[in-house]
Amino acid sequence: MPETPAMIDCATAMRQLFDYLDDELTPAREAEVRQHLAVCAQCYPHFAFEQTFLAALATARSDRDQPPPERVRTRVVAALREAGFAPG
Amino acid sequence: MTNPPPATGSNAPSQSSPDRDRRFEREALPYLDDVYRFALSLTRDESDADDLVQDTFLRAWRSWHTFVPGSECRRWLFTICRNSFLRSRERDRGHLSLEDGNVEALAAIVIHAGAMREGVDGLLARIDLAPAIDAALRKLTEPFRSAVVLVDLEDQSYEAASEILGVPIGTVRSRLFRGRRMLQEMLFEYAKDAGFAGTADRSPFRENPDA
Numbered sequence: 001m002p003e004t005p006a007m008i009d010c011a012t013a014m015r016q017l018f019d020y021l022d023d024e025l026t027p028a029r030e031a032e033v034r035q036h037l038a039v040c041a042q043c044y045p046h047f048a049f050e051q052t053f054l055a056a057l058a059t060a061r062s063d064r065d066q067p068p069p070e071r072v073r074t075r076v077v078a079a080l081r082e083a084g085f086a087p088g
Numbered sequence: 089m090t091n092p093p094p095a096t097g098s099n100a101p102s103q104s105s106p107d108r109d110r111r112f113e114r115e116a117l118p119y120l121d122d123v124y125r126f127a128l129s130l131t132r133d134e135s136d137a138d139d140l141v142q143d144t145f146l147r148a149w150r151s152w153h154t155f156v157p158g159s160e161c162r163r164w165l166f167t168i169c170r171n172s173f174l175r176s177r178e179r180d181r182g183h184l185s186l187e188d189g190n191v192e193a194l195a196a197i198v199i200h201a202g203a204m205r206e207g208v209d210g211l212l213a214r215i216d217l218a219p220a221i222d223a224a225l226r227k228l229t230e231p232f233r234s235a236v237v238l239v240d241l242e243d244q245s246y247e248a249a250s251e252i253l254g255v256p257i258g259t260v261r262s263r264l265f266r267g268r269r270m271l272q273e274m275l276f277e278y279a280k281d282a283g284f285a286g287t288a289d290r291s292p293f294r295e296n297p298d299a
Contacts, residue, residue, distance in 0.1 A: 014197045015190040018265055022239065024246050045204065046197050053272060057240045060221045068124035072138055076120060076145045085149055087109040 005031035010043050012036075017047060021054055112152050116145070119162045122242075123169055129237040130173045132226055140176065144169040163244070166252045170234060177230075189258060192265035199269055203276050217275065224274035232267030239264050 005028070013036040019025050020033045037047050077085075123144055128137040147168050148155075155164055228236060231253075238249040239260075249264070250257045 011194065015193050017197070018193050018268070019261070022246070046200055049200050050196070053268070053275075054240065056217045056221060057236075057271075060218060060225065060241065067121050068128075068141075072124050072141055073120055075138060076142050077117075079142050079146055080149055083146055083149065084105075085109050085112070086106060087113040088106045 005035045008032045008036050010036070010040060013040070013043055014046060017043075017050060021047075021050055108152060109149075112149055115161050116148055116152070116155075116165060119165050120145070122162055123165050126166055126237065126242060127169055127173070129225075129241060130170070130234065136176075140169060140173055143172045143176075147172060160248075163248055163252060166238070166242075166244075167254070170252055171254075189261035189265055192262050192269060196265060196269040196272065199272055199276075203272075206276075206280070220275055220278040221271070224271045224278070227274060228267055228270060232263050232270060235260055235263035236267035236271065240268070 013033050016025060016029060016033050020030060023030075025033065037044055120141065124137060124141050127140040127144065128134065131137045131140055144165060148165055151168070155161065225233075225236070225241075234253060235249060238244045238252060239246065244252065246257050246260050246264075249260045253260060255263075
């Protein structure tokens with residue numbers, strides 16, 4: 001039978017909020033934070049905000065997924081060949 | 089297909105050059121796009137990014153014998169790129185006096201609590217933030233910038249970022265959280281400047297979210 005997560009206070013939950021959102025907590029600590037957020041009306045808005053903020057940053061990431069100009073690859077390969085790179 | 093890889097999978101310099109170069113071409117060069125994007129994030133200048141990418145791949149090729157076959161080549165290249173960037177800037181890597189992730193995490197909450205009181209916290213859901221985020225990222229300074237770029241834009245774990253930056257995970261965590269907080273402060277300022285503040289309430293930030 002799974003153990004019931006320990007009750008943690010607001011400060012403890014908020015100190016771990018980013019770790020929680022980044023999936024960097026152990027399962028036990030993740031369960032503690034999740035349970036706290038489920039019952040704490042004061043902390044939940046912070047969680048919702050930070051989650052939205054990180055999602056907006058992730059959107060910025062996808063916006064940047066454009067290939068570099070061809071000149072970069074051409075220049076890098078030319079510099080490597082000049083240095084002796086010869087894959088055949 | 090000639091010169092199959094040796095049984096050990098080694099990249100040792102004794103290996104024939106064409107074979108070594110073919111492996112470099114096959115395993116490292118495909119990450120040129122990723123390295124360029126990372127370099128551009130660090131330098132914020134296309135010309136500097138071009139130089140940094142070239143320097144990164146030249147160093148990587150010369151050090152190819154140190155790459156451990158089977159390990160993550162992208163992470164290895166990012167490490168070289170980051171080190172080259174630091175070398176080019178001759179930057180002091182250890183000037184921060186306080187690096188405490190827990191303090192930074194709570195500070196971000198305090199900032200948000202203040203934004204809630206000012207009525208600007210809902211802006212993320214209401215407006216197109218892409219231009220503001222892009223501008224804020226450009227303004228973000230080192231060493232916070234690298235931590236945010238690696239974890240939030242390049243989707244690296246704390247552990248991977250720690251390896252790339254050559255600092256403990258606790259330092260990555262602190263820099264990442266402070267970088268996020270700085271971004272949020274810039275976004276809130278952007279919202280206020282743009283007239284999105286919902287109320288005239290200018291109460292000071294709460295010192296403690298538990299208060």
